[in-house]
Structures are given as structure tokens and as C-alpha cells.
Amino acid sequence: MLAPAPQTPAPERRGTQFKLANGMDVVVIPDHRAPVVTHMVWYRVGAADGPANRSGLAHFLEHLMFKSTDKIVDGAFPKIVMELGGQLNAFTGQDVTVYHERIAKELLGAMMEMEADRMINLRLTEDEVATERQVIIEERSSRYDNSPNARLSEQMNAALYLAHPYRLPVIGWAHDIAKLSRAEALDFYKRYYAPNNAILVVSGDVTPDEVRRLAVETYGKIAPNPSLDTRTRVQEPPHEVVRRMSLSDKRVAHATFNRAYLTPSYATAVPGVAEALHILMTIVGDGSTGRLFRRLVHEGKLAASAGGGFSGGGYDSGTVFVQVVALPHCTLASVEAGVDAVLDEVRRDGVSELELNRAKRLLRAAYTFESDEQEKLAERYGRALSVGRTIADIEAWPSAIAQVTAADVMAAANTHLDARRSVTGLLLPETAVGRVGQNAKVQSP
Amino acid sequence: MRIQPIRSRGGIDAWLVEDHAVPVLALRFAFEGGSAQDPVGKEGVANFLTQMLAEGAGELTATAFQERVKDIALRIGFRAGRDAFFGNIEVLTESRAEGAALLRLALMGPRFDAEAVERTRQRLKVGIARAIREPARVAAAEWDTVAFAGHAYARPAAGTLASVDCIMADDLEFFRRRIFAKQTLKVTAVGDITPDELGQLLDEVFGGLPEGAQLAPLGDVGLLPAGQRSIIEMDVPQSVAVFGMNAIARKDPDYMASVVLNFIAGGGSFSSRLMEEVRVKRGLTYGVSTTIAPLRCASVLKGRVTTRNHLVGTSLEVIGAEFSKMADGDIGNDEVAKAKRCLIGSYPLSFDASGKIATHLLSLGLDGFGPDYIDNRNAMVAAVTLDDVKRVAARMLRPESLIVTIVGKPTLSTITDTAARIETSAA
Numbered sequence: 109m110l111a112p113a114p115q116t117p118a119p120e121r122r123g124t125q126f127k128l129a130n131g132m133d134v135v136v137i138p139d140h141r142a143p144v145v146t147h148m149v150w151y152r153v154g155a156a157d158g159p160a161n162r163s164g165l166a167h168f169l170e171h172l173m174f175k176s177t178d179k180i181v182d183g184a185f186p187k188i189v190m191e192l193g194g195q196l197n198a199f200t201g202q203d204v205t206v207y208h209e210r211i212a213k214e215l216l217g218a219m220m221e222m223e224a225d226r227m228i229n230l231r232l233t234e235d236e237v238a239t240e241r242q243v244i245i246e247e248r249s250s251r252y253d254n255s256p257n258a259r260l261s262e263q264m265n266a267a268l269y270l271a272h273p274y275r276l277p278v279i280g281w282a283h284d285i286a287k288l289s290r291a292e293a294l295d296f297y298k299r300y301y302a303p304n305n306a307i308l309v310v311s312g313d314v315t316p317d318e319v320r321r322l323a324v325e326t327y328g329k330i331a332p333n334p335s336l337d338t339r340t341r342v343q344e345p346p347h348e349v350v351r352r353m354s355l356s357d358k359r360v361a362h363a364t365f366n367r368a369y370l371t372p373s374y375a376t377a378v379p380g381v382a383e384a385l386h387i388l389m390t391i392v393g394d395g396s397t398g399r400l401f402r403r404l405v406h407e408g409k410l411a412a413s414a415g416g417g418f419s420g421g422g423y424d425s426g427t428v429f430v431q432v433v434a435l436p437h438c439t440l441a442s443v444e445a446g447v448d449a450v451l452d453e454v455r456r457d458g459v460s461e462l463e464l465n466r467a468k469r470l471l472r473a474a475y476t477f478e479s480d481e482q483e484k485l486a487e488r489y490g491r492a493l494s495v496g497r498t499i500a501d502i503e504a505w506p507s508a509i510a511q512v513t514a515a516d517v518m519a520a521a522n523t524h525l526d527a528r529r530s531v532t533g534l535l536l537p538e539t540a541v542g543r544v545g546q547n548a549k550v551q552s553p
Numbered sequence: 554m555r556i557q558p559i560r561s562r563g564g565i566d567a568w569l570v571e572d573h574a575v576p577v578l579a580l581r582f583a584f585e586g587g588s589a590q591d592p593v594g595k596e597g598v599a600n601f602l603t604q605m606l607a608e609g610a611g612e613l614t615a616t617a618f619q620e621r622v623k624d625i626a627l628r629i630g631f632r633a634g635r636d637a638f639f640g641n642i643e644v645l646t647e648s649r650a651e652g653a654a655l656l657r658l659a660l661m662g663p664r665f666d667a668e669a670v671e672r673t674r675q676r677l678k679v680g681i682a683r684a685i686r687e688p689a690r691v692a693a694a695e696w697d698t699v700a701f702a703g704h705a706y707a708r709p710a711a712g713t714l715a716s717v718d719c720i721m722a723d724d725l726e727f728f729r730r731r732i733f734a735k736q737t738l739k740v741t742a743v744g745d746i747t748p749d750e751l752g753q754l755l756d757e758v759f760g761g762l763p764e765g766a767q768l769a770p771l772g773d774v775g776l777l778p779a780g781q782r783s784i785i786e787m788d789v790p791q792s793v794a795v796f797g798m799n800a801i802a803r804k805d806p807d808y809m810a811s812v813v814l815n816f817i818a819g820g821g822s823f824s825s826r827l828m829e830e831v832r833v834k835r836g837l838t839y840g841v842s843t844t845i846a847p848l849r850c851a852s853v854l855k856g857r858v859t860t861r862n863h864l865v866g867t868s869l870e871v872i873g874a875e876f877s878k879m880a881d882g883d884i885g886n887d888e889v890a891k892a893k894r895c896l897i898g899s900y901p902l903s904f905d906a907s908g909k910i911a912t913h914l915l916s917l918g919l920d921g922f923g924p925d926y927i928d929n930r931n932a933m934v935a936a937v938t939l940d941d942v943k944r945v946a947a948r949m950l951r952p953e954s955l956i957v958t959i960v961g962k963p964t965l966s967t968i969t970d971t972a973a974r975i976e977t978s979a980a
Contacts, residue, residue, distance in 0.1 A: 141572060141574055142901060142904045143901060144902055144905045146905075174823070186822070186823035186824070187824045190823065190824045190895045191895055192894075193894065193898015193900075193901075193902075194898070194899065194902075195902055210902050211898075211902075212898060212901060239835070240836070241836075242837075243836050244839075246791070246837070246860060249790055250859050253790045254688055254790070254791055359789075361683045361685075361686055362683070395619075396619045397616075397619050397623045402616070409672075412675050412676040412678075413676060413679070435679075466620075469623075469624065469626050470623060474626075476576065476577060477628070477643055480744075480906055481906035481907075481909075483906070
């Protein structure tokens with residue numbers, strides 16, 4: 109069966125947005141199916157806003173936000189939320205720091221009171237800071253030291269940007285983490301944690317009026333920070349040289365080919381271009397029907413898996429990435445030739461209407477599936493607003509996707525899959541060393 | 554939320570939560586009998602089969618099948634647990650009929666074309682080769698090998714490089730015929746569908762299955778080999794330690810008390826004692842946690858801690874000491890009250906998305922409960938007393954019962970000391 113061309117849908121109106129007097133943005137996305145709410149505070153500050161000689165500062169502060177305030181003692185914040193039946197966590201990205209909780213709707217006010225409290229009243233002792241620094245050293249070790257894949261991707265990222273702070277890892281380099289201090293964390297906190305630098309997103313069993321009332325009583329009482337500026341980061345110079353790197357490690361089982369291209373993002377692109385990149389990479393890299401999979405796995409018998417995608421959420425730029433895991437008897441040179449053949453073909457011949465329509469249906473279905481989960485709904489709005497996009501942009505996304513033409517996709521491939529703006533990373537097994545099966549096993553009763 | 558038990562004309566049972574807010578249907582199902590049913594020497598068959606059902610069926614080759622799946626944006630997946638074989642779809646209402654047809658084809662007529670079998674075999678072997686180099690995966694597998702020695706649970710669920718090489722199309726088909734059957738099927742559905750429509754869908758998808766499955770009988774695991782410790786050396790800066798012991802069976806009257814106890818010990822994230830002692834107070838780890846896995850043939854409490862090699866001994870010592878204190882009755886009434894409030898208050902969070910509701914209902918069905926469990930569950934938690942929790946702690950958290958597996962380059966002298974100390978403290 110041929111998939112019929114998707115029609116341009118009318119934008120679905122779900123989110124309501126307003127601003128408190130102190131400049132804090134609020135978005136409410138009602139979803140009345142369960143008596144539960146998702147509450148998120150998105151600060152418009154992330155790893156890329158920290159000082160260049162202290163990578164990891166934003167993430168360090170995120171950990172420390174779970175310590176004390178004037179009202180909450182001794183790291184009790186998560187315990188109180190959990191005792192109320194809530195679940196909570198936080199995460200730091202290059203552009204945002206986010207604190208989120210899911211809780212019964214009756215407790216939304218209590219939750220907002222606690223979150224507003226730690227927006228201005230954080231207290232830190234030297235001991236708490238020293239212990240948390242150790243925790244982060246362990247976290248870094250878990251994420252990178254035990255994973256050659258993660259180490260290569262960290263190094264590729266550092267090479268993809270020549271100047272922009274996205275080149276620094278969010279968690280920080282180990283030598284920077286070791287130097288992070290209480291004073292630096294508190295300075296960063298006082299500078300960036302303010303209502304006029306934050307977005308409150310609430311989805312679930314609430315109305316915009318209820319949220320407005322509660323927000324005015326809690327976040328509304330916090331004074332704005334008048335010295336906050338629009339963020340401006342070091343921008344990239346022209347990229348003129350193709351970059352390549354390789355990492356050999358005895359814990360790599362199969363050679364893996366990676367490539368990343370620096371591209372525009374939804375926030376920076378001319379309208380339609382990010383959508384075209386999204387469709388392009390769905391056609392090229394999505395699962396077992398993508399062109400990479402077909403060429404390298406099905407036809408070429410060169411790879412165990414092959415795929416790619418577009419990350420378009422960044423404030424300053426996006427990336428296109430490709431990853432292929434080679435079969436044991438195949439060289440990465442043949443894999444790379446296959447990847448380049450696929451990309452050259454799409455640059456030269458574009459994509460078919462059938463592929464275009466299939467990709468559009470997939471992306472629009474993903475939007476509908478996401479609408480089925482209140483946590484993901486809240487995240488959709490928070491992520492977009494925190495990099496300067498609007499509710500109208502978000503809700504018009506399905507129709508913007510529907511308007512992309514095959515010519516747009518081909519143009520995006522030619523303009524943005526530019527080798528000079530790419531890094532190629534090869535992950536290789538260290539051949540001289542024995543296999544894992546030779547690990548010593550010590551058994552003691 | 555209203556759960557409707559449905560029986561189709563063809564006699565297939567399901568639980569339905571009807572909700573038309575979003576034009577999506579989430580369907581979850583399971584057949585009893587998972588990877589524990591893999592024949593000896595063919596470890597990994599169930600897992601292999603999960604990957605083959607969408608690799609061509611009926612008249613459709615792998616590519617044709619997958620293109621139709623993408624054309625209707627169907628989300629379809631299969632997974633093998635130890636005790637059950639799971640399937641799920643998420644489908645837009647506009648494509649539901651074709652989604653059901655594709656699911657029926659996948660279950661009833663997978664082709665197992667030689668090309669697809671070989672390609673999938675290669676991919677599975679890549680996954681296994683990767684897993685045996687990841688400390689966390691090696692530690693978990695080694696723990697099962699030691700703790701369940703002599704039982705089917707000891708065998709690697711995904712198979713080994715050698716066993717996956719021995720699996721042929723006939724083995725996959727034989728497993729499918731043995732396990733996919735009406736009597737051992739559980740189905741849950743949440744979303745944009747009426748009871749009549751669901752009945753028709755059930756008959757279309759599952760109506761052609763045989764009545765009964767041919768399950769190999771599995772005995773209870775019984776007592777785990779208490780006190781076993783094994784270390785697998787791997788040249789990494791951070792070690793992973795998996796630790797665990799016998800827990801309370803799902804149908805035991807003390808099961809809910811064990812859930813409360815686990816929450817206090819290591820299940821409750823930042824509210825747990827292990828997190829407080831190992832991470833917050835001492836900064837020894839980024840993560841330490843425990844869970845209860847109530848498997849069909851053995852209920853176990855399992856935990857994991859990841860820490861740099863020279864801190865493994867100290868971390869395990871702290872964990873052993875906490876277990877010891879709890880087993881000796883050092884548990885406060887306020888701790889129990891707090892844990893109960895957390896467990897009760899957070900229960901509604903399992904029901905805020907269609908997929909989550911369907912998954913939760915399916916696990917209740919597999920455990921032999923009715924839909925009324927959801928209404929009674931919080932009362933069961935509330936009924937747990939301090940004495941219940943202490944009794945279960947004394948029965949379950951005996952430090953000499955701990956089975957520990959470490960992967961990494963831990964400082965060995967400290968480990969030996971710790972092992973000795975844990976054993977002494979229980980004497």
C-alpha cells in the first residue's frame with residue numbers, strides 16, 4: 109500500500125502562556141486523564157553559560173540545589189517531595205537547567221512553594237559541597253571512564269566546535285570538576301537563578317487559572333534580577349578543515365563509525381530548514397527502513413546496525429549524526445565509503461515522494477504519541493520555550509513538517525551536510541589485547 | 554479510571570481502559586514462558602524470536618513488512634522476560650485495522666528467511682560482544698549465574714556467542730509454537746477503542762492461536778547459595794558490585810511489608826538508607842539502589858553500587874552494616890510511616906499515560922491478580938506495621954545471606970576484610 113500524502117493539519121491548541129509581574133514565564137498544558145500534575149522549572153542557563161575554565165559548573169549547581177534552604181534542612185528536599193508521594197529529578201543541558209516533579213494535583217501548591225524557595229534561599233556548607241564534588245567525580249567515572257563509546261563522543265564533541273562552549277562536556281572535564289568551589293556555585297546561582305530567567309511549565313490535571321493563582325502566591329513574590337542579559341556566547345569561526353579521530357580500546361568489541369555535522373537548529377535556522385533536516389535524517393537514518401540501514405546492513409552486509417538523526421533543540425546550533433557498527437570481517441573504510449555513497453546520493457538525486465510522505469507521517473505520529481504522556485508534553489513546551497521558540501512554533505510544527513518538499517530536503521542535504529563542518533570518529537578494538545573471556549575470575553566462598 | 558474486563562466472541566480475555574482523549578491505542582500482551590523456557594544449549598532463543606517477528610511475515614519480506622509498519626507509523630515491539638514473552642503496539646486510530654493485521658501476521662506467520670535470520674544473528678552477537686565488556690552487565694549476569702546455579706534462571710537470557718550460533722529457524726518456530734497460545738495469554742488495552750472494537754481486534758490478532766502452550770515445568774529455586782562472593786577482574790577505573798539475597802514471594806502475606814522494607818533500604822532513591830549512607834554522607838558513589846524482583850521461581854532482592862576501585866571495600870562495608878542494623882530491628886516507626894506515605898502517594902503516578910497504565914495492568918494480570926487490586930493496593934500498604942517490617946527484615950536482610958559479584962579491579966585486601974567483617978557481624 110502506498111501511504112497517501114499527509115494533509116496539512118490545523119495547529120492543535122493546547123498550551124496557555126502568560127507572564128508573572130516579575131518576568132517569569134508560565135505555560136500550562138491541561139490533561140485531565142489522571143489526577144496528577146507534572147511541574148517543571150526551566151532555567152535559561154546551562155553548561156554553555158558557565159566560565160570557560162570551570163566546565164561543569166551548571167551541573168555542579170544542579171546537584172547542590174538538593175541541599176538546604178532557610179526552610180529545608182540537611183538535604184531534605186527530595187525526601188519531602190517523595191513523602192508527599194511525588195517523584196522528582198533534575199537535569200542539566202548545554203542551554204538549560206531543569207528541575208521537575210510529578211505529584212498528586214492537590215499538592216501542586218506545596219510543590220511550587222518549595223521550588224520557589226530554592227530559587228532564592230539555597231544554603232551550602234563547605235562539607236556538603238566537598239561530598240557532592242566526590243559524587244560528581246563518581247558520576248563522571250560511571251558515564252565516561254567505563255565506556256569507550258562515551259569517551260569518543262566526548263572527544264568528537266570537543267572537536268566539532270572550534271570556539272563555541274558546546275565543545276565542553278556538560279558534566280565538566282575531570283580537572284575542572286576537581287576545582288569547583290562553593291563560592292563559584294553560589295555566584296552562578298545568584299546571577300542566573302531568578303524568576304525572569306525561568307519558565308514554569310505545568311501539565312496535567314489543572315487549569316491555567318489555578319496555576320496562575322498558585323504561581324502568583326509563590327514564584328510571584330520573588331524579585332527579578334534586573335542585571336540579567338540576553339545570553340551571548342562565543343560564536344564559531346568559519347570551518348575550513350575536515351576533522352578525523354580514532355580511539356582504540358580493548359573494551360571495544362566491534363569497530364564503530366561515527367560522524368557529526370554542525371548544522372543550524374530549530375532556534376537558529378531560516379523557517380523550514382530545520383524541518384527539512386529532520387525529514388532528511390528520518391529518511392537517511394531512521395531504523396531499519398532508513399537508507400543507511402538498507403545500504404550498509406541489508407545490501408552491503410557490512411554492518412550490524414546503521415542509523416542517524418538530527419538534534420535540533422540547541423540555542424546556538426544543531427547537529428546531524430551518523431553511527432554504524434561494523435560486522436567483524438568488515439573494515440571501517442568500506443563502511444565509510446558506504447555512508448558517503450548514501451549521503452552523496454541524497455545530495456545528488458534527492459528523495460522520493462514515497463520516502464518524503466513516510467517520514468512526514470512518522471514525525472507527525474511521534475508528535476501524537478508524545479501528546480499521550482503529560483511528562484513528555486511538559487518537556488516539549490519547556491525545551492522549545494527555553495531556547496526562545498514560542499507556543500505557536502511548537503503547535504505549528506506538525507503543519508510545518510507537512511509543508512516540507514522534496515526540493516527542500518535535497519537543498520538541506522547539499523547546504524548542511526558539509527564535510528568541512530564535520531568530525532569523523534572511529535572506534536576500534538585494540539587487537540593486541542586478549543578477549544574478555546580471558547579475564548581472571550576469583551571465586552571465594 | 555475504569556477497568557473493563559472484556560471477553561471477545563472468540564473467547565479472548567482482556568482488560569480495557571477506554572479513553573478517547575488522544576487518538577492512540579496502547580496494547581500490551583504477554584504469553585507465559587520467557588527465556589527460562591530456552592532449551593539447554595540454545596540459550597537466547599526467546600530473545601532471538603523477539604527480534605525475528607518483525608523481520609518478515611506471511612507474503613511480506615523483512616523490508617516490505619517494515620515499510621508497512623513505517624507507512625502507518627505503527628510502534629511494535631517484543632521482549633522476552635525470564636517468565637513471559639511480551640509484545641506491545643501503539644497505533645494511531647486511523648491505522649488501527651492495518652496495525653492489527655500486521656501484529657497478527659507477526660505472531661502467526663513469521664517467515665524466518667535465512668537472510669533475515671543470519672543478519673539478526675550477527676546483530677545479536679554484536680550486542681553480546683558488547684555486553685560482555687560492560688562491567689555492569691557482566692556483574693548482573695554473573696550474579697544470576699552464582700545465585701541461581703542449577704536453575705534455568707542461571708543461564709544468560711540473551712544467550713552466548715556460542716549458543717546464538719546454534720539457533721536455527723526451526724528452533725525459533727518451535728519456540729513460537731510451544732509458547733504462543735490462548736490459555737497463557739494476557740492482554741491489556743488503553744486508549745481510543747470501544748469494547749466491541751477491542752473484541753474484534755482480539756479475535757483478529759489472537760484468534761488463530763492454539764489453545765494450550767507446551768511449557769517446560771520449572772521448579773522453585775529455593776534457598777540461594779548464601780555468602781557466595783565472586784570477583785571478575787576487568788581493567789576499568791570503576792567497579793560495579795551487584796549484591797542480593799532471597800526475598801519474599803509475590804503471594805506471601807508479607808510481600809507488601811518487604812516492599813516497604815526495600816523502599817527504606819535502597820528502593821526509595823534519595824529517601825533510602827543506602828543512598829544516604831553511601832552517597833550523601835560519604836560521596837562514595839553516584840548511584841546505589843535495591844529492587845525486589847518477584848520472579849515466578851524465586852523472589853530476590855538485588856542491589857547495585859558503582860564506585861572507584863579503591864572504594865569498593867568501604868562501600869560494601871557500609872551496605873553490609875546497614876543491612877545488619879535493619880535485620881537486628883533498628884528500624885524506626887517514622888521511617889516506616891514515611892515509606893508508606895511515599896508508596897501510597899506515588900501510586901497514581903503509574904496511571905498518567907496510556908502505555909504506563911497498560912503495562913501496570915499487564916504485570917498485575919501476570920501475577921495472578923484481578924483489576925480490583927488497584928483499588929485495594931494502597932490499603933494493603935497502609936496495613937503494614939513496624940512489626941511486619943522488622944519481622945521481614947530479620948527474615949530477609951541477614952548479611953550472611955548476601956551474594957556479591959564484583960566486576961572491575963577492586964582493592965582485594967579490603968574486599969576480603971569486608972567479607973570477613975560482614976560474616977562476623979552476623980555471628
